[in-house]
Amino acid sequence: MTWSEMQPLLEQACWDTLYMVGWSTLIAVVGGLPLGILLVLTDRGGLLQNVVANKVIGQVVNIARSMPFIILMVALMSFTRTITGTTIGREAAIVPLAIGAIPFFARLVETAVREVDHGLVEAVQAMGGNTWTVVRRVLVPESLPSLISSATTTVVALIGYSAMAGTVGAGGLGDIAIRYGYQRFETGLMWITVAVLAVVISVIQFAGDYAARRLHRRGGGSGAAPRLRLLKAGPKLGKAA
Amino acid sequence: MITTSGLTKVYRSRGREVTALDGVDLHVREGEVYGVIGQSGAGKSSLIRCVNLLERPTAGTVSVDGHDLTALAGRGPRAGRELRRARSRIGMVFQHFNLLSSRTVQDNVELPLEILGTSGKERSRKALELLDLVGLSDKAKAYPAQLSGGQKQRVGIARALAGDPKVLLSDEATSALDPETTRSILQLLRDLNRQLGLTVLLITHEMDVVKSICDSAALMENGRIVESGTVSELLATPGSELAAALFPVGGDASGDDRTVIDVTFQGDAATRPVISQLSRTYNIDISILGAAMDTVAGRQVGRMRIELPGVYEENVVPIGFLREQGLQIDVVGERELVKDGAK
């Protein structure tokens, strides 16, 4: 295979991957952020304490999160058809990717939000703020560096999952590596794909870390900034005692 | 301005019950600085958190500026609109400042105004004015992480004042600060109290805080207020633990057959030569074991520990003479007897 043969394949694959991962990340953030916050708020001692709701959400999230992606994809076929009208192609892959990533991101959000000092919540309550104020002015902005790290982790995980999306004909970099490298012994193309994946993941990770660090430095100062592939944020933001 | 009656708070966790407040009646008058002092675990934080209902009292009522907050609270666990509105008129400062690290100093001060729905322009005008009041106008654009502890607490105070409160609650506001910074923060609170007519309820475990700025004080033990009153009332109360702690004098008796008494002078009593009169009138030798002059709540107060020859029974008449002069007399040793009898 020559470079001129590979190039359009790779280009298309890159776009397919970014398309799938981009949309499913967006959906995962939109769905996982409120879910993660709700997990904190409904917990014992939380602002919207509701033990039953907390247990139910927690259980659903755990099950969805531990489900192997390939099984999730198959299990969700009819749901995917209802939404996208098809079970193959890029759009069809986005549905299971997003649904797999929502609980994944939600747990990371939960961990990040729990790190927020409860004193800040109390301060806002003492000013007369309601629960929504607390979420909007305290929980989200104060955990933003960790939330960005969490989103980065989710993107990287989604790139991994999207490799399996090839099985429903969605294309993407992972699909190329499997089809050409594994099935047709095009070792050259496979290694190039691997290299491209490595570069894409590194760039995303770097951008995410950079953004998180910048925000963190602005606010925190003393604590260590979130590090590469850290699931949890760094220590609580600096608090002089 | 702040009145609690029969305030009780019982924490229940995993079947265990802790009574943090046990029928607290507190009365803070308008425009005064009121200090609640007590050891760790006495229930001070529970008390102050019940005042703005961050903590729901198990029983009893709280009223602030004529509004019965416990009635506004409703039955659910969440604070309704009425209670939130009332809270916005009560400022609160915290031991660990509780500033949002994601916001600049100015934005932190603006936060209560955002909650009140004040317009952007008015918010920033007010925030800058308050930062000027606490002496931090040059730090408006800094982030809390770039400030020292004392500066953070000044921001906390500016923020607490943003909603034009009549009442300021302070939960160990100086406990995380060094002595020098503590003094400057206390001075600021005192100035605000004077300038704005702000009523301040502060809790502390440090006697110096009470001594330097409080008009009134209460001593808390095991969820109860065991002593309370204005500082001069307390100093005039025989056997007052708070008075003794506020203004200690030392010195031990030189023998068994001696009577040791503490004499407290306040106001014009401080200027009369009572000790020499006593000595002359009864022809007794008086030794001074210890003495101190100090300013408590802005008044000159003197305390002296003296020793009279002979046991207490022989000195009833001279002690009576001193009491007639309008002095407050505590017989050392007798105090312990009185206290033991009360138990």
Ligand SMILES: Nc1ncnc2c1ncn2[C@@H]1O[C@H](COP(=O)(O)OP(=O)(O)O)[C@@H](O)[C@H]1O
């Ligand atoms: N949220 C809580 N849950 C259970 N017990 C509590 C809680 N808050 C305080 N307590 C208990 O109530 C008592 C009084 O505490 P606190 O009001 O914090 O005292 P202080 O501020 O004087 O140190 C302590 O025994 C403490 O352990």
Ligand SMILES: [Mg+2]
């Ligand atoms: Mg306390």
